[in-house]
Amino acid sequence: MSIARIKNAALFAALLGAGLATLTPAQALAAQVLNVGMAASDLATLDPHRASATQEKILMPWLYNGLTRFKPGSVSLESIEPDLAAKWDVSADKKVWTFTLRQDVQFHAGFGKMTAEDVVFSLDRARDPKTSSFAADFANIEKVEAADPRTVRITLKSPSADLLYTLVGYQGGFIVSKKAVEQRGDNFRLQPVGTGPFEFEAYQASQSVTFKANKQYFRGAPKLDQIVYRYIRSDASRDLAYESGELDLVYGRQDQRWAERMKDRADTKLDIIEPAYQGLAFLNTSRKPFDDLRVRQAIAYAIDPSRIVLFKGKLVAADSPTVIPTATLGADPSVHLPGYDPAKATALLKEAGHPDGLSFKVIQTQNAATLGPAQIIQAQLKKVNVLMDMDVVEHATYHQQIRKDLSDLVIYASSRFPIADNYLKEFYLSSSAIGQPTAAANFSHCNAADAEITAASKELDLEKRKALWKQAQQKIVDAVCAIPLFEQKIVWASRKSLDYGYDLQGSLSYGPLITEKTSLNK
Numbered sequence: 001m002s003i004a005r006i007k008n009a010a011l012f013a014a015l016l017g018a019g020l021a022t023l024t025p026a027q028a029l030a031a032q033v034l035n036v037g038m039a040a041s042d043l044a045t046l047d048p049h050r051a052s053a054t055q056e057k058i059l060m061p062w063l064y065n066g067l068t069r070f071k072p073g074s075v076s077l078e079s080i081e082p083d084l085a086a087k088w089d090v091s092a093d094k095k096v097w098t099f100t101l102r103q104d105v106q107f108h109a110g111f112g113k114m115t116a117e118d119v120v121f122s123l124d125r126a127r128d129p130k131t132s133s134f135a136a137d138f139a140n141i142e143k144v145e146a147a148d149p150r151t152v153r154i155t156l157k158s159p160s161a162d163l164l165y166t167l168v169g170y171q172g173g174f175i176v177s178k179k180a181v182e183q184r185g186d187n188f189r190l191q192p193v194g195t196g197p198f199e200f201e202a203y204q205a206s207q208s209v210t211f212k213a214n215k216q217y218f219r220g221a222p223k224l225d226q227i228v229y230r231y232i233r234s235d236a237s238r239d240l241a242y243e244s245g246e247l248d249l250v251y252g253r254q255d256q257r258w259a260e261r262m263k264d265r266a267d268t269k270l271d272i273i274e275p276a277y278q279g280l281a282f283l284n285t286s287r288k289p290f291d292d293l294r295v296r297q298a299i300a301y302a303i304d305p306s307r308i309v310l311f312k313g314k315l316v317a318a319d320s321p322t323v324i325p326t327a328t329l330g331a332d333p334s335v336h337l338p339g340y341d342p343a344k345a346t347a348l349l350k351e352a353g354h355p356d357g358l359s360f361k362v363i364q365t366q367n368a369a370t371l372g373p374a375q376i377i378q379a380q381l382k383k384v385n386v387l388m389d390m391d392v393v394e395h396a397t398y399h400q401q402i403r404k405d406l407s408d409l410v411i412y413a414s415s416r417f418p419i420a421d422n423y424l425k426e427f428y429l430s431s432s433a434i435g436q437p438t439a440a441a442n443f444s445h446c447n448a449a450d451a452e453i454t455a456a457s458k459e460l461d462l463e464k465r466k467a468l469w470k471q472a473q474q475k476i477v478d479a480v481c482a483i484p485l486f487e488q489k490i491v492w493a494s495r496k497s498l499d500y501g502y503d504l505q506g507s508l509s510y511g512p513l514i515t516e517k518t519s520l521n522k
Contacts, residue, residue: 031225031226032223032224032225032226032519032520033224033225033226033227033228033520034224034226034227034228034248034249034498034514034518034520035227035228035230035246035247035248035249036227036228036229036230036247036248036249036250036251037230037232037238037241037242037246037247037249037250037251038055038058038229038230038231038232038251039055039232039233039235039238039251040053040054040055040231040233041206041231041233042205042206042231043055043056043190043203043205043209043231044056045189045190046059046063046189046190046192046200046209047176047188047189047192048060048063048064048171048172048174048176048192048194049125049126049131049132049133049134049171049172049174049176050132050133050189051133051171052133052134052171054510055231057171057509057510057511058509058510058511059209059211059229059509060169060170060174060509061169061170061174061196061509061513062196062197062198062211062227062513062514063108063192063194063196063198063199063200063211064169064174064175064176064192064194064195064196065083065084065105065169065174065175065194065195065196066083066084066167066168066169066170066173066174066175067082067083067084067085067088067099067119067152067167067168067173067175068080068081068082068083068085068164068167068168068169068173069081069082069083069168069169070168070169070170070508072500072501072502072513072515073500073502073503073504073505073506073507073513074505074506075274075275075327075418075505075506075507075508076329076418076506077165077329077418077419078329080164080165080168083168083169084101084102084105084114084119084175084195085099085100085101085102085167086100086101086102086103087099087100088100088164090163093159094156094159094160094161094460095155095156095158095159095160096153096154096155096156097153097154097156097163098147098151098152098153098154099119099151099152099153099154100150100151101114101115101116101119101150101151101152102114102218103150104218105195105218106195106216106218107177107179107180107193107194107195108177108192108193108194108195108196108199108200108214109180109193109199109200111177111179111180111193112177112179114175114177114195115146115149115150116146116147116148116149116150116151116152117146117149117178118175118176118177118178119144119146119152119175120144120145120146120152121176121178121181122174122175122176122178123138123141123144123154123167123172124144125176125181126138126172126173126174127139127141127172132172133171133172134171134172135172137166137171137172138166138172140156140157140158140160141154141155141156141157142155142156142157143155158458159458159460160460161460161462162419162421165417165419168508170417170508170509174194175194175195176188176192176193176194177193177194180192180193181193190203195214195217195218196214196217197213197214197217197219197222197514197515197516198211198212198213198214198222198224198227198514199211199212199213199214201226206231207230207231208228208229208230208231209229210226210227210228210229211226211227211229212225212226213225213226217516219515219516220516221516222515222516222517222518223501223516223517223518223519224514224518224519224520227514230247235253238250238251239258242493248494248495248497248498248520249492249493249494249495249498249512250492250493250494251491251492251511252270252490252491252492252493253491254312254316254317254369254488254489254490254491255313255316256312256313256314256315256316257313258491259272259313259315259316259491260313260315262493263315265493267495267496267497268493268494268495268496269493269494269495269496269498270491270492270493271491271492271493271494271504271512272315272316272489272490272491273489273490273491273492273504273505273506273507273512274327274418274489274490274505274506274507275325275327275415275418275489275490275506275508275510276318276325276326276327276415276487276488276489276490277325277369277413277414277415277487277488278320278324278325278413278414278415278484278486278487279308279320279369279370279373279411279412279413279484279485279486279487279488280320280323280411280412280413280427280482280483280484280485281299281303281377281409281410281411281482281483281485282409282410282411282412282427282443282444282481282482283296283299283408283409283444283480283481283482283483284405284407284408284409284410284443284444284445285444285445285446285479285481286405286433286445287408289352289354289358289360289408290360290408290409292352293479293480294348294349294351294352295348295349295352295354295358296479296480296481297348297480298344298345298346298348298349298352298384298386299345299381299386299409299480299483300337300338300480300483301338301340301341301342301344301345301348302340302342302345302380302381302383302384302386303340303377303380303381303483303485304340304380305319305320305340305483305484305485305486306319306340307376307380308372308373308376308377308485308486309486311372311373311376312372312373312486312488316488316489316491317486317487317488317489318486318487318488318489319486319487320484320485320486320487321333321335321336321484322335322336322473322477322484323335323423323427323428323473323476323477323481323482323484324420324423324424324473325415325418325423325487326487327418327506328418328419328420328423329418329419329420330419330420330421330456330465330466330469330470331420331469331473332466332469332470332473335470335473335474335477336477336484337477337480337483337484342380342383342384345384346384346385349384349385349386356385357384357385357386357387358385358386358387359386359387359388359389360386360387360388360389360408360409361389361391361406361407361408362374362388362389362390362391362407362408362409362410362411363391363393363398363401363402363406363407363410364390364391364392364393364398364411365392365393365394365395365398365399366392366393366394366395366398367395367398369413369488370411370412370413371392373411373485373486374388374390374411375390377411377485378390388409402434402443403434403439404434405434405435407443410443411485412441412443413488414441415510417508418508420456420465420469420472420473421453421456421457421469424449424453424456424469424472425440425453425457426440426441426442427440427441427442427443427444427446427482428442428444428446428448428449428453428472428476428481428482429442429450429453429454430442430445430446430447430450431450433445433446433447444481444482446476446479446481446482448475448476448478448479448481449471449472449473449475449476452468452469452471452472452475453468453472455468456468456469456472490507490510490511492511492512494512495520495522497520497521497522498518498519498520499518499519499520499521500512500513500514500515500517500518501515501516501517501518501519502515502517
């Protein structure tokens with residue numbers, strides 16, 4: 001048998017095994033099957049109100065829709081457009097929002113037409129801590145009602161201009177079938193029913209999850225017939241699978257050398273996309289030595305973030321000018337710390353009563369994303385006689401200990417929904433400080449901008465909010481609550497034969513959005 005025939009026979013066998021056995025051999029070989037490689041060991045859930053891990057978030061917009069969505073390929077809040085909602089109206093006081101639903105939306109697996117009852121059920125489920133990991137995002141909703149089968153009314157506790165952001169196809173904003181959830185119960189986790197362009201087909205533990213085209217999708221039948229999402233934890237194994245032609249799309253390493261190697265391949269395109277996760281050094285202002293502003297200023301002068309960006313590689317990382325990520329609505333890059341100046345650092349330490357330097361303790365994760373930057377900072381501080389005593393621990397232990405206030409400085413990297421409120425409230429509002437009843441991730445114990453952060457969260461006029469956000473950033477920078485270190489974007493590689501059907505600049509789900517327009521032209 002010829003090599004070509006062997007390859008065709010193997011491909012046909014794989015297609016049969018993947019669920020295309022109803023097609024003729026010629027049809028199966030012509031089918032568009034997208035093979036994706038993900039850096040994960042297995043699937044935890046396909047329930048959108050519980051899916052919090054990166055490898056699961058990627059899948060959610062393939063399966064589900066929200067009332068609103070980001071324009072495909074964008075993470076700009078100014079690009080939000082209707083999805084399952086055809087239109088909406090808002091009361092003058094911004095407390096009552098009325099959504100008119102599309103009439104042409106069908107759930108997967110024969111679960112029928114989507115109605116207002118499903119939307120009410122989904123949003124009530126999303127805001128219930130017993131059924132959702134994202135209930136806090138919906139805390140401002142007073143009630144959700146079905147005015148009629150096509151109309152949903154949402155009443156808020158307090159006026160807000162941000163409801164459209166909450167209802168976007170992301171985390172708790174996804175709509176599920178009430179009937180399917182009630183029928184399948186706990187099994188819904190691995191037998192999901194949504195309205196998206198692809199529907200669940202099969203799952204093999206620790207190997208793959210397979211989706212098939214939703215031919216009834218309201219925006220039109222997808223060009224792809226099937227997606228096979230493979231779990232390949234090992235970087236080397238994932239690379240080998242891509243290089244051998246087994247994968248069309250692969251989750252990349254946030255590594256300069258890997259990105260350069262993929263970029264140089266003639267058959268490959270590299271996508272480096274938003275949202276970036278931002279790394280910062282949070283200084284614990286609640287105790288010595290960082291209760292002294294002069295010491296905090298000295299530490300900021302002694303750290304050169306550009307060296308960290310060079311270490312990570314400028315293809316995959318960038319400078320982070322202010323205390324929230326650059327692509328966030330409300331971020332103002334003009335508000336930033338002074339530049340690297342070790343002489344000023346030494347002078348400030350002397351002024352603060354530390355002419356011979358000082359030492360402090362850091363709990364540091366083994367995670368490579370911040371371990372390398374931590375080691376660079378440690379070396380830079382040593383040049384001004386500051387000893388950063390670093391205890392490197394396993395990642396889960398790191399999270400436990402930094403939330404017990406055991407670290408004088410916390411190096412932390414994260415990505416959140418791209419609006420300034422989310423970052424400012426979580427990392428810089430005093431009520432979010434570690435040890436408080438409402439603690440989030442304010443490792444600095446920063447309270448410099450409470451008034452501005454609180455006022456911005458209540459302000460309905462966007463330009464006034466931006467002004468308040470800028471003031472908040474300036475006060476946080478002046479207080480040196482945190483030192484921005486880097487921004488690192490998400491990296492994917494794909495065959496040039498894969499056409500997303502849109503210009504991919506970003507994806508809030510951390511992976512390319514596979515839509516009805518996506519095609520694979522091998």
